[in-house]
Amino acid sequence: MFLSLKEIKKEKLRYSLIVTMIVMICYLIFILTSLAMGLSSQNTDAIDSWNMKSIVLDKDSNTSLSQSLISKKQERKIKLSNKEAIIGQASVIAKKTGLTKESAQFLGINKNQFIAKDLVLTSGHKLNGNHQVIIDEKFKNDGYKLDDKLKFNSSKTNYKIVGFVKNAKLNISPVIYGNISDWQQIKNLNGQFIGSGIVSKNSNYTTNDSQLKTYSKSDFVSKLPGYSAQNSTFIFMIGFLMIISLIVIAVFLYILTIQKLQNYAVLRAQGIPARTLVNATISQSIILVISGLLIGTILTAVTALIIPNSVPMSFNIPILSSVGTGLVLTGIIGALIPIKLILNVDPVSVIGG
Amino acid sequence: MTTLQLNNINKFFGTGTSRVHVLNNINFSAQKGEVNLVIGPSGSGKSTFLTIAGGLQTPSTGSVELDGNKLSSLSKKQRDALRLNKIGFILQAYNLIPYLTVTEQFKLVKKIKKENNLDDQELENLMKQLGISELTNKYPNELSGGQSQRVAIARALYTKPDIILADEPTAALDSKRVIEVGKLFQALAKEQNIAVIVVTHDLRLIDYADNVYEIMDGQMRLNNDLKKKVG
Numbered sequence: 001m002f003l004s005l006k007e008i009k010k011e012k013l014r015y016s017l018i019v020t021m022i023v024m025i026c027y028l029i030f031i032l033t034s035l036a037m038g039l040s041s042q043n044t045d046a047i048d049s050w051n052m053k054s055i056v057l058d059k060d061s062n063t064s065l066s067q068s069l070i071s072k073k074q075e076r077k078i079k080l081s082n083k084e085a086i087i088g089q090a091s092v093i094a095k096k097t098g099l100t101k102e103s104a105q106f107l108g109i110n111k112n113q114f115i116a117k118d119l120v121l122t123s124g125h126k127l128n129g130n131h132q133v134i135i136d137e138k139f140k141n142d143g144y145k146l147d148d149k150l151k152f153n154s155s156k157t158n159y160k161i162v163g164f165v166k167n168a169k170l171n172i173s174p175v176i177y178g179n180i181s182d183w184q185q186i187k188n189l190n191g192q193f194i195g196s197g198i199v200s201k202n203s204n205y206t207t208n209d210s211q212l213k214t215y216s217k218s219d220f221v222s223k224l225p226g227y228s229a230q231n232s233t234f235i236f237m238i239g240f241l242m243i244i245s246l247i248v249i250a251v252f253l254y255i256l257t258i259q260k261l262q263n264y265a266v267l268r269a270q271g272i273p274a275r276t277l278v279n280a281t282i283s284q285s286i287i288l289v290i291s292g293l294l295i296g297t298i299l300t301a302v303t304a305l306i307i308p309n310s311v312p313m314s315f316n317i318p319i320l321s322s323v324g325t326g327l328v329l330t331g332i333i334g335a336l337i338p339i340k341l342i343l344n345v346d347p348v349s350v351i352g353g
Numbered sequence: 354m355t356t357l358q359l360n361n362i363n364k365f366f367g368t369g370t371s372r373v374h375v376l377n378n379i380n381f382s383a384q385k386g387e388v389n390l391v392i393g394p395s396g397s398g399k400s401t402f403l404t405i406a407g408g409l410q411t412p413s414t415g416s417v418e419l420d421g422n423k424l425s426s427l428s429k430k431q432r433d434a435l436r437l438n439k440i441g442f443i444l445q446a447y448n449l450i451p452y453l454t455v456t457e458q459f460k461l462v463k464k465i466k467k468e469n470n471l472d473d474q475e476l477e478n479l480m481k482q483l484g485i486s487e488l489t490n491k492y493p494n495e496l497s498g499g500q501s502q503r504v505a506i507a508r509a510l511y512t513k514p515d516i517i518l519a520d521e522p523t524a525a526l527d528s529k530r531v532i533e534v535g536k537l538f539q540a541l542a543k544e545q546n547i548a549v550i551v552v553t554h555d556l557r558l559i560d561y562a563d564n565v566y567e568i569m570d571g572q573m574r575l576n577n578d579l580k581k582k583v584g
């Protein structure tokens with residue numbers, strides 16, 4: 001510690017540049033990871049908020065809610081407990097004169113079933129009549145207010161905004177919760193169908209209809225349009241970013257250690273044990289990486305505060321802390337690669353002729 | 354009493370036609386209480402001799418004994434400990450760690466070798482004697498060549514070694530300082546019973562030596578006549 005701290009104190013410029021580099025790398029990784037996770041979670045935020053375990057869909061719908069319909073005839077073979085809720089999905093364009101149009105996911109729900117009951121509103125009240133909707137806060141950011149009237153697609157029907165919910169996103173679109181009967185109207189289904197699917201909090205839930213099939217939440221989510229492709233892109237992007245950053249940091253610390261060898265040779269000649277020098281090297285890398293990490297974290301937190309709401313960011317603490325641990329470990333590895341050089345440093349090499 | 358003994362030392366560098374015979378069958382011994390001067394021109398093998406004597410490199414053939422222990426029979430760790438506790442090295446170049454102040458150079462040693470170093474008062478006296486007591490908070494890059502050399506001497510003496518191995522310790526010093534360093538070595542040998550071995554081409558030190566050796570083309574011989582000539 002003595003040697004490493006003294007060296008940092010003397011070579012302030014060099015070490016602050018190295019810390020700056022580590023800060024920038026941490027910042028880059030943290031921000032990109034959070035942005036990717038933010039976007040990714042917009043696919044599933046609504047689904048996650050329901051705490052569902054499984055979903056029943058038409059078995060020929062390719063696990064897609066938008067392709068699935070459950071008919072009146074099938075209803076007889078379906079038994080619902082308080083752990084099940086029917087949803088009807090429709091993609092809509094929502095608009096109000098004077099405000100921007102929004103592509104949204106209309107989800108028809110039954111006000112007596114768990115999705116409607118469990119909804120956590122940030123303002124307004126729950127559904128208690130027809131032509132009422134509860135909508136994602138994204139609408140609020142775009143100027144929509146409680147009691148405003150919305151129209152969907154080309155229909156003339158007005159829907160009144162009675163509440164707002166946070167993080168209600170499905171497939172990156174904001175969700176509009178409405179009555180299942182309104183869903184039938186929007187879809188022009190003439191009352192022949194009762195919904196698109198049945199969501200259950202029970203992973204073993206089944207119906208007696210052979211045309212309907214139960215899918216696990218993960219199966220369902222992975223089949224959301226574009227979701228899997230997007231996620232694998234993110235994973236590769238962040239993976240490569242991490243590997244390359246870690247190599248860069250390791251190389252820097254390696255060079256740093258190489259530059260110390262001459263001084264170490266002098267100390268070895270004086271009889272200072274190699275262990276002292278190895279400890280100094282490692283403790284210095286740890287100091288550098290950890291200070292870089294801390295500053296990077298602070299920068300990330302500040303960024304999160306000032307970044308506009310329309311840019312989704314999600315901070316997954318376990319993932320970010322494993323990134324941090326990875327950085328510290330590579331810092332140590334980078335400093336340790338030349339350890340053989342430290343151990344075998346030849347004092348004679350500096351004695352000069 | 355013989356402290357350091359070199360028996361039939363040969364040192365070769367390189368192989369084949371580029372092989373050079375730097376040290377040729379050298380026998381040498383140093384007693385406690387004596388200043389030994391090894392004089393020779395550049396490239397004659399002085400530094401090689403000194404580093405072999407201090408166990409920093411191994412001879413091609415022959416053996417080095419310190420207080421009766423063969424260096425070749427010691428482990429790397431034991432040789433480290435020996436250098437730390439018994440030998441004070443004053444190297445030809447790069448003696449000081451650039452990012453430590455003069456005081457911290459001593460502090461670092463104290464962290465490793467906790468006992469039996471000079472106490473604060475003794476260190477202060479030594480620094481005064483060497484004319485460097487004003488430099489305690491300076492970094493090596495703020496010192497002149499002669500000042501760093503004197504700090505290096507103080508650093509080597511700090512651990513109260515039994516043997517001092519010095520490589521051109523006076524190269525950057527003016528005659529006045531050379532006399533002081535010569536006297537210091539003499540005093541250390543006589544008063545603290547240390548064996549001092551200095552390799553140099555600086556004839557100004559001859560007055561303070563008990564034995565003067567000449568090294569030439571890898572061969573070494575005692576030549577105390579040099580003393581009379583110069584003295």
Ligand SMILES: Nc1ncnc2c1ncn2[C@@H]1O[C@H](COP(=O)(O)OP(=O)(O)OP(=O)(O)O)[C@@H](O)[C@H]1O
Binds near residue numbers: 353393400
């Ligand atoms: N590691 C090495 N490899 C090859 N040759 C070497 C090596 N070290 C020293 N030599 C050679 O050995 C000879 C003696 O070198 P040494 O450093 O002992 O000389 P010196 O007497 O200390 O010279 P100076 O007064 O210039 O310091 C020189 O010819 C040098 O080139």
Ligand SMILES: [Mg+2]
Binds near residue numbers: 353401445
């Ligand atoms: Mg030399």
